[in-house]
Amino acid sequence: MWPEVGHMALIMAAWVALVQAVLPLWGSLSARRAGWQALARPLAQLQLGLIVLSFVVLWHAFYVHDFSVKYVAHHSNTLLPTPYRLSAIWAGHEGSLVLWVLMLALWSVAVATFSKRLPQALVAQVLGVMGAVSVGFLVFILTLSNPFARQFPAPAEGRDLTPLLQDPGLVIHPPMLYMGYVGLSVAFAFAMAALLSGRLDAAWARWARPWTVAAWGFLTLGIALGSWWAYYELGWGGWWFWDPVENASLMPWLVATALIHSLMVTDKRGQFKAWTVLLAIGAFSLSLLGTFLVRSGVLTSVHAFATDPGRGVFILLFLVVVVGVSLALFAWRAPQWANASQPVAGSRESFLLLNSVLLVVAMAAVLLGTLYPLIIDALNLGKLSVGPPYFDRVFVPLMVPLLLAMVPGTVVPWHVARWAAVRSVLVPGALALLLASAWATWGGAPQTGEQHTTAGGWLTVMGGTLGGWIVLSGAWQIAQRLRGTGAPGLAWWGMQLAHLGVAVLVLGITGVKSFEVERDVRLGLGDSVTVAGVRYQLISVDNHLGPNYLALRAKMSMFEGDPGLERLVDTLFPEKRRYVSSAMPMTEAAIDRNLWRDRYVSLGEPLTGETPQWSFRVYHKPFVSWIWLGAVFMVLGGALAAFDRRYRQAHSPARAAHADAPRGAGVPAPAPGALGAAATAAKGAMS
Amino acid sequence: MSALAVNPSTRRMPRWVFVPLALFLGMVVFLAVGLTRNPQDIPSPLIGQAAPAFELPVVGGSGVFNAAQFKGQLTLVNLWATWCAGCKEEHPILMALGRQPGLQMLGINYKELQASELSGMAPKSAEAVQKATARSQAWLQKNGQAFGVNLLDMDGRVGMDFGVYGLPETYLVDREGVVRFKHAGALTPEVLQQKLLPMLRSLQ
């Protein structure tokens, strides 16, 4: 009975979403039906309630092992531990879509709740657009991807959750990632509101910023978690594979990063309006494109759900409608916004313009590489592959100027060029270069025997200099600011922390790629291998029983020091698990982590021979934790920025001005930014 | 007066505003076409090229088969193994094809003994060959003698030269020894009707 309740709840949610999409938008554009705008908030709350109900019902079905629900039977069984039983909801296509609409409903209610100081028309339009997106997804779920489909007779036992997914990573990575993907719909809805009403000013940008930064933060977190999870789960120490679905998450991230910077310019200077709107449309469009790529089967990917071209057609049509309509509206409105921006070369606006250009070109490069096999196949020109060697060669050179511009961009003032400001940060730059050179020369792990190791080279120097410069100049800026008067707001601290995060990420990537060591060995009991100054000795291999698996567990002791003076540093227990239900073996790597390096051991299959031997992979990965630490700093920086006081002001003069301007007349309200410039000019003229 | 007020009706639409929309629609066209393709399918670079040179011993016979023997007759080459589920499914179709006049049916038993079964034996040792021969013959006895000639590719080298990446695979080699057709995966009636038979007819 309960699954039917969940199904009904989704059907009702679809109707509510439809009403939410139509009435408030109509009300905002027609003076007679203005009362309908007030419906947006309660409708969003109602939709959330219904979707939460259906989500809880699905959870309940997993919890009580209701295998009459096909989806539950496909993705769990009676032996599955509880946390994975509950996160199995989003392990498959149907359930992950329910997670999508749940996130969308959550963001809608968040916008409805925290928008008291926004004009009613804007809120109505934003929630209306989000409702329209929700309708699309709910209809998709109800027609082509129903998680509540039943099967009778219900099997006594389900299949299993793919062992690869039976990991804490499953509990947190998809929810965070989807919060990011879906959160970009808020920025999109703001952009649509601007396109529909024709009003785009600094106030609009001010209101859109915290939502966009929050979505960006979640997306950053989601991507970082995915990378970290793949690193420890897959067994060979990789953390980014340029897989099509990974690229599908990176592309909206790149555009969202450009968007948060462009919004800053629109907020503070009233410029880049058309470009900001285009970026907002682009970021969410890439989210939707990602949804298409994962579920349609057009690209080969390890992340792809069970593919079905029928579903692909639906998503593609949805994509065409949503993006096509928004870009058509953009073509209509953009000319009226596109004349004001003329940034001065060397001012902060010009650096932020460069930021946008580089990030969007990088996104285009990733998109091109990802879709190129499909394009060539569609043109009947053959079948080729585009993999990591391409992306590394194209993406990295595009990122270098971006990182280079980060420091000057944060020190030059608005509106005017002042190269003296840049000169003041050249000293930290030189210092960074020096330190990076030292790092490249002496940073490698101690060499033993005939190991192959990538020694530091000029790439190390470049990465080290770029990352180091950002860190040192950031420290210098903080020191300067603290010495001066007036405490900087949370947004400024957020910016410093986020930029520091980028630097730490860059240093982590540079360090691990420059100095990592890998050994593939065969070890018998008592045998040792030395990697990067540590001796790994295989002590024992036995069987170990887990809740739903049987594991072969090796005990590896690690010793440091000169022969004769060794001391035991740690013990690692890599495993090879065979899950009861699926009989597929799975590697559980053992990792000894600290801030400076990971020591990583993977157990392979037992080998035949006179003495029992097993294959092992041993990795020494210096600075790899900095990759995810950098991402965490970025997320925290974003959180700080989103909670800055200026976004939480109760009575903003901008709001009053926005509300006073006549609706639908197509005349943008005078923006505080432009007024500020006019006031300064007036003052200048008068003095 | 600043440029803030704009009268929509007198505004021209510059062409650049349509660029994002145009690019997007272009991408959609490719995605739509992509929905009709299979990204995992690998077309064979051998089509239109001479079949790879090889020489393998004939199963249950005393001679060898050399690729030079492709000349002069139309051959269907099928890479198969007893451990391959798809091979069993498609075997009736191969039996039916075997009844076609003028078509030589060549089976290449690819890696009949897989690596885990070799356990120390060299792939081409007499012991391994004997084991593989017995299995191969028994299977064909049971499921039907579809192949006029059956060969053993113990170490997989010949299969690799053909570009095998999954069993079963079927090739058509014409009278000049040129590969004209490849199908990866089990043969189905649709593939037979729509691709294989027309190709056969054109090559007769």
Next chain:
Amino acid sequence: MRPGLLCLMVCALLLGAPAAAQTDAPMSATTQARWDHIAGELRCLVCQNESLASSNAELAVDLRREVRGLIEQGHSDADIRSFLVRRYGDFVLYKPEVKPVTWLLWFGPFALLLLALSVAVRLMRRTPAASAPLSESERVRVRQWLER
């Protein structure tokens, strides 16, 4: 179950190939260096999400042995690539060759970058624009704003 994940589990997590491959002697340092250089650029044809180096599909094991043999015989990287392309087509190369059909792929991003930068530079000015003087009604509004 998702096909990609299934394949990943079958191929990738069976760390440690079937016995035959592992009883091969370890590679010499020079061979290892050359192997590392080329292995990441080759795609596994069975588990298509992985490189030839990390996949444990049986075909990958066989192909690795072939490539290692070619390295030890002194063939160049280009020879190895053409050996594989002759059998499997361009699909097997993760790094697409630079030929007319891939010019757009390799040069497109940088062409786009130059185009975008030139547009951006054209948009920029050398000196800040002088703001247009305010009209009387605007002056009044400014005063009202500043006094609010």
